[in-house]
Amino acid sequence: MDFLSLLTGGSDNLYKYLFIGGLGLIILSLFYPLNKKYEYTCQKDDYNNTVKLLNYDILKFQNSTEQFSQQSNQIIAESERLKKTGENPKRVALLKDSFEKQYALIKSYRDTIDRKKLAIEYSKVKIDTLNEHIRDFTKYEYIFFYAGIVSAIVGIIGWYFRMRSEDSKKSGNP
Numbered sequence: 001m002d003f004l005s006l007l008t009g010g011s012d013n014l015y016k017y018l019f020i021g022g023l024g025l026i027i028l029s030l031f032y033p034l035n036k037k038y039e040y041t042c043q044k045d046d047y048n049n050t051v052k053l054l055n056y057d058i059l060k061f062q063n064s065t066e067q068f069s070q071q072s073n074q075i076i077a078e079s080e081r082l083k084k085t086g087e088n089p090k091r092v093a094l095l096k097d098s099f100e101k102q103y104a105l106i107k108s109y110r111d112t113i114d115r116k117k118l119a120i121e122y123s124k125v126k127i128d129t130l131n132e133h134i135r136d137f138t139k140y141e142y143i144f145f146y147a148g149i150v151s152a153i154v155g156i157i158g159w160y161f162r163m164r165s166e167d168s169k170k171s172g173n174p
Contacts, residue, residue: 015158022152029144033137040137044130047123054116054123061109061116068106075099 079095 013159013162015155015162018151019155019159022148022150022155025144025148025151029141029148033141036137037134040130040133044127047127051120051123054120058113058116061113065106065109068102072099072102072106075102
């Protein structure tokens with residue numbers, strides 16, 4: 001009995017299909033889940049980098065907001081001093097305009113910070129989902145691999161004994 005006769009046996013041989021199906025499952029378990037895990041890991045890395053950039057932007061905006069707040073406090077103090085002393089009313093109006101501009105800038109920075117925080121929350125949810133997918137594909141990898149091994153072993157053993165019994169029937173030995 002040679003190996004080629006195993007591959008060219010009758011098409012009704014269940015064991016042959018078990019063996020070939022088992023090999024297919026093993027191959028599937030080695031490539032498909034790993035490919036999916038790689039894709040999800042790359043997406044996860046992209047989202048992690050996005051979160052890092054968003055955190056950097058938030059820190060930058062918070063620093064700028066603090067600076068503008070300090071400048072606004074100085075403007076208010078100077079405006080109050082000028083009102084009390086009755087000095088140049090045009091200067092008070094200019095300080096008021098400067099304060100309003102600073103306030104608008106602070107408000108826009110605060111809105112930007114809030115938007116960035118929402119983007120971070122979305123990215124966190126996306127990362128959690130990707131982690132779940134990676135865990136699922138790890139389970140599939142093990143399930144397919146072990147099912148393939150069992151199927152291939154049962155198939156090759158059954159196939160071997162079936163071919164052996166057929167060979168013994170042909171040769172006349174029971």
